Amino acid sequence: MKDFQIQIFVKSITNYFDKITGISSETGVPFLKEREKSILMEYTGVIGISGKIKGAVYFTADKKFLSELLEHITPGAENTNENLADIAGELANTISGNAQEILGRGFHISVPVIFSKSNSTEKSSLIIKASTFVIPLRWKTHKAYLAVGLEKEV
């Protein structure tokens, strides 16, 4: 994936925030994920990419982030696990949809998988061999990460 694509990617997420919430989000300095460290927060949505390049994109955020977002989208909604997972899912879906558009033919985008930190079993599957680029996001002081881990282009 060319870096410009990742940027468009990221921008589409931030646009989403801007549109849905009216409050703009911020991107921080991208960094390489340290192999041993996990950046996963309370909720994570993963979408797999296969085709020319294989890998995954994941979006991870903490409870506060998601509940605020939830509040914005459906005011008065309860902060249940399901609802928060839903929100995470919604974001992951957005990524997924944009991904297909951005990457075009030649790529297959999987259905997003949502899990919360408690589901530690899923975490293991996220050990991506390739280097993972992490883009920090901030919305209303709440932090989230968008991570892209892709194998090299063949």
Next chain:
Amino acid sequence: MKIYSYMVKNKLWMFAAVLILQSFFLSAEIFITSYTNNIDFSDTPSALIMKGDNQDYKNIDFNDSDWNVISLPSNWGNIYPDYNGIVWYRIHLNFPKQLPVNALGISLGVITDTDETYFNGVLIGSSGTIEDPRDAAYDKERLYEIPTTLIIPGEDNVLAIKVKGLFPYLNGPYKGSFEIGEYSKLQSTLLSVDFTKLFFVVIYYLVAAYFLLFFVRRLEEKENFFFALFSLAMGTYFALRSQGKYLIGADFFTLKKIEYLILSLLVPLLVEFLLRYFKKKHTMVHYIYFGISLVNFSIFLFTNSFIFWDTYNQFIQLPIWILGIILSFIILLSNFKQEKDARLIFYSVVILLVTMINDILQNTGIYQFIWLTSYGFLFLVIAIAVILSSRFVRLNKEVEDLNINLENRVTKRTEELNNTVIDLELAKSETDNLLKNVQEGIFILDPNLNIGDHYSTMLTTIFGNNNLGGVNLVTFLSEFIDQKTAEQTKDFLEIALTKKLAEKRLNMLNPLDEIKIPFTIDDKLVEKFVRFKFTRIGEKGNYSHLLGTVEDITEEKLLKKKIIESEKMAQNEMQMLMGILHLNPNIVKIFLEEVEKDIAMVEKELNSARFTKDLHEVLNSVFRSVHSIKGNASVLGLEMFTQKAHKFEELIESLLKKENLIALDLLDLLYSIVGIKEALNQVTNIMGRLTGFHKEFGSKNKDLNNSDFIIKAVTELTSRVSKRESKSVETIFEKFSIPEDSNLDISIIKKIIIQLVKNAVTHGIESPEERDASGKNRKGKIIVSSNSDESGFKITVLDDGKGLQLEALRRKAIDQGSYSEAELNTWSNQKLARLLFTKGLSTQEETTIDAGRGMGMDIVRHEVSKAGGKISLSFIPNQQTKFTINFPKN
């Protein structure tokens, strides 16, 4: 049927049998006719004859002494020529006293024409009507019963016969037996004679029916029809010649007419039959003959006189018959040699002729014998019948044989066909199997470049389309190839079909050597590479079809790519290896460690940046580390690292220059980091593989972590950089050593010295020409020395170059816009000199790899301060520049 076939096979025996049969019947006739009865009248009674009519002639006591005597049977024409009026006969009879119990009868034979017979004056019978010329009876056998009451036994009895004549030349009781006997016995005698005739009739009719059936079955064989007619006519004729016709009670005249009509048809029918049987053409002669026969027939049809008919028959019909017979002979003789049948019929006809001649002669009265014509005809008919039947049987047999043969052939053929079908099916299933399982896509193209209907399954798999039949290849491929390639393909295929180019040469022009197509495997979209190959089918220069194969060359291509990559990598590795080999592995190890540290630094920098606003600071910090990597790499001559680091630096610079820089822009840095990390891995790998060769590798030899290392690094750097700068420079180490117990970071020292030396070579030392011009030694000299005492550790880097270019510095500062000219004018030299340490400042015009960014000195300052030291510089314009770094002890 078997017996019959056997019989007809032996035709001669058939004929013999027929002859014997005929003679049997002939003799039977003779024998029967001479059958005697109880009453013995051994002598033929003589009769008295009188011309004219008088009813008194019938009386017993009429005086007939002046009557003429005549023996019977006889023709009264001998006595009364040309007279066909009435004639009376009187016969005196004596009967024995003892009369037989049964009724008596008298047989008078055949009388021409009509008669009234009286016994002792009483009419006992008559035949025909004397007064009626039509009601004739001239071929009827007379047999009358004599009532016993009329007989006077022992005395003279008189039989009086009144006869009315017909023919001028033949009249009276002229034929047959004249006798008295038991009525019933005489009757049976007559009947038995008739019997033979009826037998003939039956035979003829049977034959006729038989051959009519033949004809019906084989309509094309018209000879059967004519023969049937012939036989029918014969049969009817004999029926009419029998006494049985009188029993029907039909009109004598009509029957007689029919008799003559039939007679007139006989020979023509025979001739026609022969013509047809022997497949002779109807010539003019034949038509004339048939014409004559027709006339003949008409004459009988339209005339009504017995006399005329009889005369005509004898004198005209008979010659016509002979004419017909001659024609028949001709027909038969023309086939005589070739056909047995012809010969047989010929002989039969000869026999017939003989019989006819016999009868003719009898008619003329020359002699008396049996009437043979009827037998002649019978013989002929049977002979022909046999021939025809045998032919029929033979044909039947042939047909049967043919049928059996045909059946056999059909069975055999069906078997063959079945086998062929099985073979074809096998072949087809083989082909289908082939097409299904072959690993390439195979198809046929017609001259219009359309794909044929039968192609291998792999083709479907490759293109994910199973409706390829009839599709134009170029149109189909347009989805995967660009316009130009499509046109080239079209041209190529046309050339393939029409030109006489050699196969090898043609294949060189193949534009479809490699095409990329999207491919779906297990729901995943991948791209594959396929190769099309075409083989021509048909005659050179005029090929009818093209055989196309599609081969998946993705693996091949991947392999090639991998090979190229691995070759490149190997090359790189080789290069690196070469680059490393001459190096002390410990040096390399240190280098790697340093790079690792540097890159980790970079990562850390980015990792901790998060949402900071001071992006430039981040970038600068990253730059420093990257620059350091570059420096180290170039020292060791590791091109790969140097290049990567250089590119990294350029990237950072472009970001620094960017307007409205945002955090996300720094994403690009990550790629460079990854790149360097990969290079790091590569070298580490190589080093790992070299461990066997370098035993010392494992030990951390502290000795090497000292001045030697630095000296070596700097020396190499000097020679390389000076070469690049096209300068002649040497670096000398004077009293240079790093103290053992020093807690100084050797890598930092190294970094500093390297930077300073680099700077000296680039900025300090002039080009050889310049030096020459200014009277200096062409070779520039840099002296690095160190001094260690209680106060600390001191490093000096002195070059005999042009010193600090304050003016240039000042200009640069003005250019950069960092300070105004006026301001700068107030600055002391020292201050100006410090500008050197300002980042972004460089007096070098272009950015070459080794200097000129103005970053170098900044780094030096940074490193020095990091290590807790101080840097100062002094210079003599155009003479020297001296950097001094002090590291206080603590």
Next chain:
Amino acid sequence: MKVLIVDDSLIIRNSIKNWLVDLDLEIIGTASNGKDAVKMVASEKPHIVTMDITMPEMDGLTALEEILKIAPNTNVIIVSALADKDTALAAIKKGAASFILKPFNKEELEEVFQEIMEDL
């Protein structure tokens, strides 16, 4: 069989001449540009012509057209660069009998000629 060699390089012209010695051919002449080539074809009517595709004053393809116009039965062998398969294709389409890609050696040249001679 008569052969005309057309190439703007003297070295190549001579090389081709030398490499064809083992074949039963009569080299009736050489030309260094398209125009001369056409002239020589008109006067000598060679059976085979080798023609470099990139030449001054009339490029190979045009010369090919001209040659085939005046002598349609001439077998023209196009000599083109390795990367220039497209031109070779176009030439064959235009009526060239065969082609050979530079750089080539004696064996390759003989092969092309033999292919053509087989059909004559």
